[in-house]
Amino acid sequence: MSSKIKIILAEDEPALAQIIKESLETRNFEVFSCKNGEEAFEAFSKEKPELLVLDVMMPKKDGFTLAKEIRKLDKKTPIIFLTAKSQTQDVVDGFQLGGNDYLKKPFSMEELIVRIHALLGRIQLEKNDENISIGNYIFNQTKQTLDYLGNIQFLTHREASLLHLLIENKNDILDRSLVLKKIWGDDDFFNGRSMDVFITKLRKKLSLDPNIQIINVRSQGYKLIT
Template identity: 65%
Template structure:
């Protein structure tokens, strides 16, 4: 995956340099900011494809940066880097617009897998660009879920997850498969992350009572429509 522009915000200079050089050795273009204000400035100037944000940074923390970016861009993938591991911190990250969450210390291979997973755009034939899900219309390319004249902009991760649920509609979408496909692995924190995204999709689909995402305990999820 070449020519991908990554904005890396990490105030620990040595770690930032290691991550930057590692990504650049794999043909990513990396812009490194050492605080939140610098990250926002670089975001505006460089128009990156993905943000990798340390949570604890001077001037503005990673959650604040993500929240401000989300005011104008709902689609760009955001990965948080943090030494924190409490579930409340993980959930706060997703509530502030994050798509993924990587605990320190982490391996470069794991970071790269997660970056690629988030940037793995859904490949569809033109005749499946618009999908009917009950009374909803799902524009996969634009990541918009519509009900009558009400349009909801989905994040990239929400759109990916909904598409895979639709592909398996009325069947079980295997939990391990989708965790590995979209999150890179099926560990506990990623599983909790997926549960959060399933809850978000349920809320966005609640206007049609015939559309449901049910939990098939021990196996995965099923989209009924």
């Protein structure tokens, strides 16, 4: 098993993309280089990276649009934007869409690497606190358990992954198609029926707390309310 840290790089300038990729790979990163936003989203869904480096101006899907779609599924994976833009509003927009850092071109590779390590270190500290409160439940994704006042239920890996996404998007709509692609790998009809079954199982396991609901938002997805 590879111990390298996975990074998705989305940059449409071939020369710059190659420099970044080679520089990161010499520092024990595994880099998946994409030339547009659509490729980057596919790579994100498949590879489950630990960090994303996104150029803002890209063909097919720009970095801001890509980040917005990713944040519907994943609130925590760090995102660094790369841009030639210098307007303050562009920086503000990037952070509001879920970006964690912003580098203006041209930049040094050492600066990018320092910022990557800083973000990964911060995320690791957050991961050390594995217990998540949801109503009167305590959810531990690593152990795949739900603890309700000492009554412990064990979850399957897929149940735990689905519940984690619901919690990350608590009180917001979790997009059906995006979650199917992330957990099931495809948003076809049969996977959709499978997801419905898992939602029913989670509802049952969360039923001990009447203040928790998973509601169906027609034609969009699901919403965890607590």
